[in-house]
Amino acid sequence: MAKVVLKLGDDISTDIIYPGRYMATVLPSETPQYAFADNAEFNGRLKRKEIPAGSVVVAGKNFGCGSSREQAASTLKGHELAVVARNFARIFFQNSINLGLRTIVCPGIEAEEGQDLDITPDKVINLTTGKSFPVEPLPKARQAIIDAGGLIVYTRTRVLGKTPGSAKG
Amino acid sequence: MGLTIVEKILAKAVRRPAVRAGEVVEPAVGMAMSHENAALVINQFLEIYKDTGLEPKVWDPSKIAIIFDHRVPAEGSKTATNQKKIRAFVAQQGIKKFHDIRGDQGGICHQILPENGYVLPGRVVVGTDSHTTSHGALGAFAFGIGATEMASVWALGTVLNVEVPKTIKVVVKGRFPRHVLPKDLILYLIGQLTAEGANFKVIEFHGPAIKTMSTSGRLVLCNMSVEAGATSGIVPPDAETVRYLRSEAKVKGKLDLFGPDPDAEYDRVLEVDVAKLEPMVACPHTVDNVKPVGAVRGVKVQQVVIGSCTNGRLDDLAAAARILKGKSVAKGTRMLVFPASYRIYGQALKLGYIADFIKAGAVVMNPGCGPCLGVHQGALGDGEVALATTNRNFKGRMGNPNAEVYLSSPAVAAASAIKGAITDPRKGGR
Numbered sequence: 358m359a360k361v362v363l364k365l366g367d368d369i370s371t372d373i374i375y376p377g378r379y380m381a382t383v384l385p386s387e388t389p390q391y392a393f394a395d396n397a398e399f400n401g402r403l404k405r406k407e408i409p410a411g412s413v414v415v416a417g418k419n420f421g422c423g424s425s426r427e428q429a430a431s432t433l434k435g436h437e438l439a440v441v442a443r444n445f446a447r448i449f450f451q452n453s454i455n456l457g458l459r460t461i462v463c464p465g466i467e468a469e470e471g472q473d474l475d476i477t478p479d480k481v482i483n484l485t486t487g488k489s490f491p492v493e494p495l496p497k498a499r500q501a502i503i504d505a506g507g508l509i510v511y512t513r514t515r516v517l518g519k520t521p522g523s524a525k526g
Numbered sequence: 527m528g529l530t531i532v533e534k535i536l537a538k539a540v541r542r543p544a545v546r547a548g549e550v551v552e553p554a555v556g557m558a559m560s561h562e563n564a565a566l567v568i569n570q571f572l573e574i575y576k577d578t579g580l581e582p583k584v585w586d587p588s589k590i591a592i593i594f595d596h597r598v599p600a601e602g603s604k605t606a607t608n609q610k611k612i613r614a615f616v617a618q619q620g621i622k623k624f625h626d627i628r629g630d631q632g633g634i635c636h637q638i639l640p641e642n643g644y645v646l647p648g649r650v651v652v653g654t655d656s657h658t659t660s661h662g663a664l665g666a667f668a669f670g671i672g673a674t675e676m677a678s679v680w681a682l683g684t685v686l687n688v689e690v691p692k693t694i695k696v697v698v699k700g701r702f703p704r705h706v707l708p709k710d711l712i713l714y715l716i717g718q719l720t721a722e723g724a725n726f727k728v729i730e731f732h733g734p735a736i737k738t739m740s741t742s743g744r745l746v747l748c749n750m751s752v753e754a755g756a757t758s759g760i761v762p763p764d765a766e767t768v769r770y771l772r773s774e775a776k777v778k779g780k781l782d783l784f785g786p787d788p789d790a791e792y793d794r795v796l797e798v799d800v801a802k803l804e805p806m807v808a809c810p811h812t813v814d815n816v817k818p819v820g821a822v823r824g825v826k827v828q829q830v831v832i833g834s835c836t837n838g839r840l841d842d843l844a845a846a847a848r849i850l851k852g853k854s855v856a857k858g859t860r861m862l863v864f865p866a867s868y869r870i871y872g873q874a875l876k877l878g879y880i881a882d883f884i885k886a887g888a889v890v891m892n893p894g895c896g897p898c899l900g901v902h903q904g905a906l907g908d909g910e911v912a913l914a915t916t917n918r919n920f921k922g923r924m925g926n927p928n929a930e931v932y933l934s935s936p937a938v939a940a941a942s943a944i945k946g947a948i949t950d951p952r953k954g955g956r
């Protein structure tokens with residue numbers, strides 16, 4: 358079970374997730390402090406560790422549009438948030454997979470802040486309303502990167518001349 | 527059924543006769559570009575090699591380009607230290623396509639790559655910047671990737687798991703009316719497609735208005751294709767592409783020129799007649815909130831910005847200088863001009879544009895991203911409004927979430943600077 362801690366609309370850009378003025382900060386260990394920095398209330402709750410790992414951000418279409426900054430994915434990964442969105446912008450989506458941020462494509466999702474979700478591989482169930490919404494599965498090649506434990510590990514295995522263990526496609 | 531140009535480029539890059547939209551492939555990379563975010567790429571690259579006993583070596587230093595542009599000269603110690611770290615890495619790995627903070631070679635990555643001949647038609651170009659789509663102007667399949675993905679490219683020389691995108695064909699007809707520019711065309715298209723209308727797709731540009739458009743204009747179209755969500759924009763290479771590569775980028779040797787098959791399969795086809803187009807403005811806070819300039823005429827602006835990887839090229843500066851020459855920037859408005867590269871700066875200096883700007887009261891800044899990002903130059907005050915020739919107007923862009931950014935062509939921007947309010951250059955300017 359995971360609680361919806363933030364509900365957002367369509368076209369949430371990387372400038373909202375991780376403002377450009379913090380771009381000189383690059384290390385995944387340092388980026389989490391600036392997650393949604395312009396939303397002082399939510400950023401404060403994250404910084405005070407009031408939001409448990411596994412909590413969910415729910416968004417509309419095109420989440421993560423805009424810049425390719427990987428900080429937008431690493432800042433959310435740092436808090437172990439999951440993002441359930443109607444769909445994602447391409448670069449953000451790829452970055453999330455590479456870094457192991459949980460991103461769930463759920464075109465019909467209906468959920469509000471404070472509600473509880475159960476996220477399974479093929480659907481998201483809103484435990485508060487009782488409704489459930491189908492999830493779009495990842496392409497196999499993407500799943501292989503997740504199964505390997507992220508892109509660093511996946512590429513390391515390739516550099517060592519091995520086929521990544523669980524790669525299927 | 528034939529292939530789109532991107533299907534052909536990807537087929538070549540995986541050494542197969544054909545690939546089709548929807549397939550997942552691992553293409554060889556022709557050029558891999560990064561800017562200051564190379565600092566993170568280096569970090570992730572070294573991470574890949576950790577505990578392997580192997581020496582971290584990039585796959586081909588001649589295919590890597592690193593350009594300092596986002597925060598030049600450094601705005602603070604953190605950036606300066608990142609830049610220092612990158613310089614050391616570049617020297618150690620033998621990366622020669624490195625453009626440091628220098629007046630004889632600097633500029634914005636999306637101008638430095640084309641003008642130095644680093645982008646070739648028919649190749650796969652990746653960059654750790656979302657506007658890498660720009661390079662499609664030269665007939666390459668160019669798209670943005672994240673830093674960890676780039677680290678993997680540096681190690682392997684291929685991009686893992688690229689989904690062959692579907693393609694939207696845009697056919698552009700007619701002649702551009704006076705004071706209507708490529709920027710107005712792409713803003714109009716983004717308005718039509720919406721910010722996510724081309725998500726995971728490529729926009730292929732065709733038609734007589736593209737054929738007669740300079741590479742500089744094509745760069746504007748491809749640059750902003752990403753604002754409709756597109757993986758990339760692309761113009762099939764033609765005589766203008768060859769002219770640019772030979773005479774401006776000084777590319778020697780054989781060029782690999784091919785376009786899409788005549789019977790290629792498209793996701794959808796759009797037609798635009800530019801003869802009917804008006805100057806357009808993207809309103810806060812999304813790029814697809816596009817209106818004809820008349821709808822926002824009179825909106826007061828405290829800052830006008832001309833430059834960026836979208837509209838900081840010589841013909842953009844020319845369009846603005848023509849309108850500003852002998853006029854004065856309105857009181858209460860500040861105008862910032864930042865050419866896209868030092869080469870362009872030098873040309874504009876020779877042609878007198880820089881003097882025109884300064885005499886009109888504009889501040890001419892060093893080439894780089896500057897106010898576009900708003901990290902260290904040209905940030906906006908609370909409640910202020912800017913009109914910029916840049917490509918994004920998201921909340922928080924230009925350094926302040928409590929400010930508003932409108933986007934337009936250089937002609938609209940220059941005419942508006944004189945009035946201190948958004949102005950139609952067909953009426954307000956000369």
Ligand code: SF4
Pocket residue numbers: 595596634635636655657834835836894895898899916917
């Ligand atoms: S000028 Fe602006 S959009 Fe272009 S690369 Fe720089 S920051 Fe990005």
